[in-house]
Amino acid sequence: MTGAAIRVSEIFGPTIQGEGVLIGQPTVFVRTGGCDYRCSWCDTLHAVDSEYREEWLPMSVDDVWSEVKLLSGGVPLTVSLSGGNPAIQPLGPLIDRGHSEGYRFALETQGSVARDWFASLDVLVLSPKPPSSGMETDVARLDDCLSIAAGGPMTVLKIVVFDDRDYAYAKDIARRYPAWPVYLQPGNHTPPPPEDDSATVDIDGIMNRMLWLVDKVTGDKWFDARVLPQLHVLLWGNRRGV
């Protein structure tokens, strides 16, 4: 036995990372099931809504690792741990296992739960949720996440922006944490319903929000921010498994 079971919603790839600091990088995704948040615009409800809980298989580290190895053909690459909120799963032993075989691990979480094993990651993406999500950010928890990560993984902030209030929130976060790179991402207002991953995405609407966000950032001379859309949504819409 190498640790407690991990609740897994899906494992897929290799495909390219569609977002943020690792955009364009071949990646296998381990999406865990379950979340302590319920964002109004969640685009992975099939990994969040407890109605889908029976689909989240409890898997051993061995079983998760076998699947990652199979998908990657045994060639080391970056594994993205996402969710839901992967921070509520016992992922430390999986990371250790993968590291022993030369794989790298990136974790994406809202920063509401801090774990000691964050220090073992290669990349930590903290994605606190802006007002449009309907969620409240507990900055003390975010501080905890950043403290644990100090001296460990490359750590970045990624903030989804739908509107002016979200943008102001992103600026506040950036001011609070000036040492960390900030990635801004236009929100997808047409997230897939969990039962239909072929639902239509409003690409034009997302791209218009992207243009608006570029204008905001350059107009404000916020030259340290990076602005990137979700490339996988542009390529594959709301489809799963890519």
Add this chain to the structure above:
Amino acid sequence: MTGAAIRVSEIFGPTIQGEGVLIGQPTVFVRTGGCDYRCSWCDTLHAVDSEYREEWLPMSVDDVWSEVKLLSGGVPLTVSLSGGNPAIQPLGPLIDRGHSEGYRFALETQGSVARDWFASLDVLVLSPKPPSSGMETDVARLDDCLSIAAGGPMTVLKIVVFDDRDYAYAKDIARRYPAWPVYLQPGNHTPPPPEDDSATVDIDGIMNRMLWLVDKVTGDKWFDARVLPQLHVLLWGNRRGV
């Protein structure tokens, strides 16, 4: 006097960098005029074709720098030196001037001309041209560029890929230079004619090439490569000045 005149095709921004390692980063572009190559699919012929030579104003370092300062509101950011081939212009003094005020400089060149001042750059993007361009790569020159950059700028390779031959070329380059990160970019087969920057772009075609390229890279388990489309083309088509 701070150096010889620079032949400038256009200076614009800030907008986001659309390609490669700095994708999404607010940037002012200084596009120089003139090129020692003439790629079949060149997407900046207005800075390459000598028919447009009279539009390439010879500017002093002071004048270029005043324009960059004006556009950026005096707030330091990354300046992208592109072309044409900016390596054939005397850009060393401009870089020194900008550095003294906290600006950063990225240069994009095919690597056919090596300059000592490459060592002063913050980012060097070497973009050797694949067979579909109709150009021949002089790898000795590429070696020279990389030697000069050693210990200086962050250096990456970016290769445009249109087809299987280009892909094989990209793999050869990556094998020759294993220490440098490789960015692959699907080519735009609908580049703008120089006299018409509103010409239609075949976004679907570019995205299909992107999907093909993602499949090639993941199928080959080339997990160190990054695959990124030209984001500015997706956002603005062939329009100039954005």
